[in-house]
Amino acid sequence: MFDNVDNVSPKDVEALLVGAAQPERFAFQVHVAPMVAEHLGITPRKVIATTELMCASGQAAIRYAWTCVASGLADVAAAVGVEKMYMPNMAEAQTNMTCVLDREWDGVNAMSAPPFFAMTAQRHMHEFGTTKEQMALVSVKNHHYSTMNPLAQFQKEVTMERALQSPMVSPPLNLFDCSGITDGAAGVLLVPAEDAKKYTDTPMHIIGSGQANIGNAINNLASITEWVPLKMAYKEALRTAKISADEIDIAELHDCFTISELMEYEALDFCKKGHGGKFIENGEPYIGGKIAVNPRGGLLGCGHPLGATAILQTIDVLQQFRGEVPEGRHVKGAEKAITHNLSGAANVHSLMVYARR
Amino acid sequence: MGNVEFEKIKRPENIKLPYMLDFYPLEDEKNTQVSQFFTNLKKGRLTTTKCKECNKSLWPPRIVCPHCLSDKLEWIDLGTEGELYAFTETRLGAPLGFVEDAPFCIGMIRIGGLLISARVDGAKYDDLQIGEKVGLKIVELEDGRVFYRFRKIG
Ligand SMILES: [Zn+2]
Numbered sequence: 016m017f018d019n020v021d022n023v024s025p026k027d028v029e030a031l032l033v034g035a036a037q038p039e040r041f042a043f044q045v046h047v048a049p050m051v052a053e054h055l056g057i058t059p060r061k062v063i064a065t066t067e068l069m070c071a072s073g074q075a076a077i078r079y080a081w082t083c084v085a086s087g088l089a090d091v092a093a094a095v096g097v098e099k100m101y102m103p104n105m106a107e108a109q110t111n112m113t114c115v116l117d118r119e120w121d122g123v124n125a126m127s128a129p130p131f132f133a134m135t136a137q138r139h140m141h142e143f144g145t146t147k148e149q150m151a152l153v154s155v156k157n158h159h160y161s162t163m164n165p166l167a168q169f170q171k172e173v174t175m176e177r178a179l180q181s182p183m184v185s186p187p188l189n190l191f192d193c194s195g196i197t198d199g200a201a202g203v204l205l206v207p208a209e210d211a212k213k214y215t216d217t218p219m220h221i222i223g224s225g226q227a228n229i230g231n232a233i234n235n236l237a238s239i240t241e242w243v244p245l246k247m248a249y250k251e252a253l254r255t256a257k258i259s260a261d262e263i264d265i266a267e268l269h270d271c272f273t274i275s276e277l278m279e280y281e282a283l284d285f286c287k288k289g290h291g292g293k294f295i296e297n298g299e300p301y302i303g304g305k306i307a308v309n310p311r312g313g314l315l316g317c318g319h320p321l322g323a324t325a326i327l328q329t330i331d332v333l334q335q336f337r338g339e340v341p342e343g344r345h346v347k348g349a350e351k352a353i354t355h356n357l358s359g360a361a362n363v364h365s366l367m368v369y370a371r372r
Numbered sequence: 373m374g375n376v377e378f379e380k381i382k383r384p385e386n387i388k389l390p391y392m393l394d395f396y397p398l399e400d401e402k403n404t405q406v407s408q409f410f411t412n413l414k415k416g417r418l419t420t421t422k423c424k425e426c427n428k429s430l431w432p433p434r435i436v437c438p439h440c441l442s443d444k445l446e447w448i449d450l451g452t453e454g455e456l457y458a459f460t461e462t463r464l465g466a467p468l469g470f471v472e473d474a475p476f477c478i479g480m481i482r483i484g485g486l487l488i489s490a491r492v493d494g495a496k497y498d499d500l501q502i503g504e505k506v507g508l509k510i511v512e513l514e515d516g517r518v519f520y521r522f523r524k525i526g
Contacts, residue, residue, distance in 0.1 A: 110467040134458035
């Protein structure tokens, strides 16, 4: 975080926000923000806190670091994301995913992430004719891009056959429909736009954001097959960024499961409702298609260290803008990008809009 | 290393299931203001609260209506038969405490105008269909607490 930024040291960081979803269950440790500060030699004197929003915890850190800087509270803020998810008994890690939904009424039924998204996929297949092959295409695409990302957990191509023949986790979801359980950490620095050139010739600008939530328990979601809060967050993100949808060159979307990315194409109006499967069949979310979706390799290819994921998406967008990514996954001339995270039962959606200039 | 002492220590081999790994809600009046739900469930009745002011049925059971913030709620019966809206089967990745049950089915069930998640017993994934009727089933834990599931009846 400090190695490739000039004129700034850990002691300059006034605000530190640490995105971590469940350190108390995955690593038996709370109060992780001071640990991060200690590791990095940061001594915050304006703001320090851990931010939890499950799979969007990293984006929560960015949003609060941004508000610290935008409000004038801090001149230099750091947003760091961390998650240590590997456990000796992986059933215990799955247990941690059952207290994300309402534990007493949904989690109690062993409703962790795979069953919830499996039922989402089943309904999408039932209502719109989406196929297993169309879902697998998301895994094939994102694993293809992750072969060109040295930070990715998965470095090998996944063929359609391999995806479809991988072990069934929770039908209709096979193993390659699911993102990995991953350890990871990443950090970014935020400063006021007018100060940015002090630190780098090639900063990236936050130009908009949107975030929305409807309900929590399954009964109170807006819909299972249409992510209404994502539509709301997207509208707000475009409004605050003062851009139109066709100006976006890169979309880093939250592909925790293959079905998620298909439903995101639809909610973001890349295609008509129910046509997410056809959209990828036609090659539209590849680089060179209608819009480059997850050229980083996505959560499917890179793994999903909960608190770190959003920070890693953000760093990749920055590297895309700077042309620091390998040729095969470089979106040339990209000027604007969105990063997206969903959390819980897809009842919360968080979006940031970034620009090269 | 003459001054260093090595000693093997022991930790308890069996620990009573800690609360943080107990999925089932605490049901008595000391722990929840919706203990009536569990009292009713013990008698075979699946119930929830309904708002007397705005008439909305609430799920999960509440003590204040989130629609109009009234606390004038009444208990209503949801019936004992629901319709399967969606379902899946946990084959891999079962949480600790449910590993021994796998594979098992989980569903979203339409009942009394609500959408409730629950385990679905008595069927494998391939035996079930969207839209089919499922019946209420009540399971009792070793300590007397109860919870609802559904079961294949067709
Ligand atoms: Zn009411």
